[in-house]
Amino acid sequence: xxxxxxxxxxxxxxxxxxxxxxxxxxxxxxxxxxxxxxxxxxxxxxxxxxxxxxxxxxxxxxxxxxxxxxxxxxxxxxxxxxxxxxxxxxxxxxxxxxxxxxxxxxxxxxxxxxxxxxxxxxxxxxxxxxxxxxxxxxxxxxxxxxxxxxxxxxxxxxxxxxxxxxxxxxxxxxxxxxxxxxxxxxxxxxxxxxxxxxxxxxxxxxxxxxxxxxxxxxxxxxxxxxxxxxxxxxx
Amino acid sequence: xxxxxxxxxxxxxxxxxxxxxxxxxxxxxxxxxxxxxxxxxxxxxxxxxxxxxxxxxxxxxxxxxxxxxxxxxxxxxxxxxxxxxxxxxxxxxxxxxxxxxxxxxxxxxxxxxxxxxxxxxxxxxxxxxxxxxxxxxxxxxxxxxxxxxxxxxxxxxxxxxxxxxxxxxxxxxxxxxxxxxxxxxxxxxxxxxxxxxxxxxxxxxxxxxxxxxxxxxxxxxxxx
Numbered sequence: 265x266x267x268x269x270x271x272x273x274x275x276x277x278x279x280x281x282x283x284x285x286x287x288x289x290x291x292x293x294x295x296x297x298x299x300x301x302x303x304x305x306x307x308x309x310x311x312x313x314x315x316x317x318x319x320x321x322x323x324x325x326x327x328x329x330x331x332x333x334x335x336x337x338x339x340x341x342x343x344x345x346x347x348x349x350x351x352x353x354x355x356x357x358x359x360x361x362x363x364x365x366x367x368x369x370x371x372x373x374x375x376x377x378x379x380x381x382x383x384x385x386x387x388x389x390x391x392x393x394x395x396x397x398x399x400x401x402x403x404x405x406x407x408x409x410x411x412x413x414x415x416x417x418x419x420x421x422x423x424x425x426x427x428x429x430x431x432x433x434x435x436x437x438x439x440x441x442x443x444x445x446x447x448x449x450x451x452x453x454x455x456x457x458x459x460x461x462x463x464x465x466x467x468x469x470x471x472x473x474x475x476x477x478x479x480x481x482x483x484x485x486x487x488x489x490x491x492x493x494x495x496x497x498x499x
Numbered sequence: 500x501x502x503x504x505x506x507x508x509x510x511x512x513x514x515x516x517x518x519x520x521x522x523x524x525x526x527x528x529x530x531x532x533x534x535x536x537x538x539x540x541x542x543x544x545x546x547x548x549x550x551x552x553x554x555x556x557x558x559x560x561x562x563x564x565x566x567x568x569x570x571x572x573x574x575x576x577x578x579x580x581x582x583x584x585x586x587x588x589x590x591x592x593x594x595x596x597x598x599x600x601x602x603x604x605x606x607x608x609x610x611x612x613x614x615x616x617x618x619x620x621x622x623x624x625x626x627x628x629x630x631x632x633x634x635x636x637x638x639x640x641x642x643x644x645x646x647x648x649x650x651x652x653x654x655x656x657x658x659x660x661x662x663x664x665x666x667x668x669x670x671x672x673x674x675x676x677x678x679x680x681x682x683x684x685x686x687x688x689x690x691x692x693x694x695x696x697x698x699x700x701x702x703x704x705x706x707x708x709x710x711x712x713x714x715x716x717x718x719x720x721x722x723x
Contacts, residue, residue: 330518333514334514337511338514338515342514345519345522348522349521349525352526352529353525353529356526356530356533359537360532360536360537361536363537363544364544424634453634455632455633455634458633458634
């Protein structure tokens with residue numbers, strides 16, 4: 265617990281970890297239940313993603329502040345309590361100011377509390393670091409989660425209903441109606457993409473893509489190393 | 500040793516209690532701030548959905564205040580008491596709106612809001628919530644298709660009783676490609692609601708006290 269951060273908090277690696285190398289969904293496989301349930305349109309995905317970011321920021325910041333007061337034996341109940349309070353507050357705020365989006369996301373806002381990605385960040389990062397890096401870590405993990413949500417939402421909305429950003433007005437007000445892109449007028453819809461199996465398949469494709477990119481990069485790295493080695497030995 | 504242990508336990512308990520109180524007061528505070536706004540949202544959204552089926556300029560009373568509760572009835576299909584919203588113009592009945600449940604949807608209950616004009620014509624029908632298949636059964640939502648608006652202006656006499664069915668069953672209402680059960684359930688529920696209105700039209704515009712006097716709860720239970 266008392267293990268202090270290195271003198272210079274390293275923001276670069278935190279960014280990389282949150283967005284890619286240790287992405288909450290793609291690597292840690294956490295928070296899949298809300299991810300799969302709400303990713304049927306871009307706007308739903310964005311709504312849940314932003315709510316999750318808010319909760320991550322509040323919980324990481326508060327847990328970092330109290331990390332030296334809370335004893336190890338009671339830290340988990342305290343973390344859970346803080347996360348629950350943060351989620352309930354977020355829910356109330358959305359209910360008050362984003363009423364229609366709240367109605368659509370419904371049960372998945374309170375269910376953020378069960379998103380293991382949040383308590384994982386509390387335990388693994390916020391309880392060992394000062395407030396600023398913890399906030400930044402929460403933000404990056406949250407953005408990583410949201411990005412996957414939005415990509416999956418876009419895939420499913422495009423295939424399933426032939427639109428993107430439908431019902432944007434729920435989030436950005438009436439003026440945003442024009443943001444909706446309809447690709448095919450009179451599109452019959454592709455049911456599989458909207459139903460839960462479509463979410464699993466979509467996630468599978470995203471995972472495969474990430475692994476493929478990682479593999480390509482490793483190969484490039486290895487070849488670069490090899491080249492450097494041969495260059496060394498010849499000179 | 501043991502006093503040390505007790506001391507540690509007390510500190511831990513105190514800390515837990517402190518954080519419990521802190522979390523609770525945070526939620527309480529935000530609840531206080533958002534309470535009014537949330538209540539207003541719920542009311543506004545209810546009034547908005549009522550106004551889609553009872554035009555706002557056709558009545559001049561406070562629709563959300565002018566309500567009565569009626570007991571469970573098989574023609575309404577609800578499992579709990581139903582709220583009747585009474586639209587009046589200068590104290591004369593204009594229309595009533597209430598929710599009904601179609602118990603036989605493709606996947607569970609379909610909750611429907613219906614408004615009936617004082618003369619027995621349907622003013623409008625909207626689906627409030629359902630679990631029908633996306634892409635097939637969800638054309639009952641006004642946002643997805645105008646199917647649900649076709650009920651407006653219909654009554655027990657228009658069309659006649661035999662035709663209060665989907666086309667597949669010999670009626671006048673369209674079904675959807677790949678989904679007949681959903682529209683069939685709604686047509687049936689709406690038809691039943693019209694019968695309920697026919698049987699209770701005098702009672703439905705009364706105040707709660709007069710209603711309870713004329714329709715004692717015990718009697719209703721015996722009828723059921």
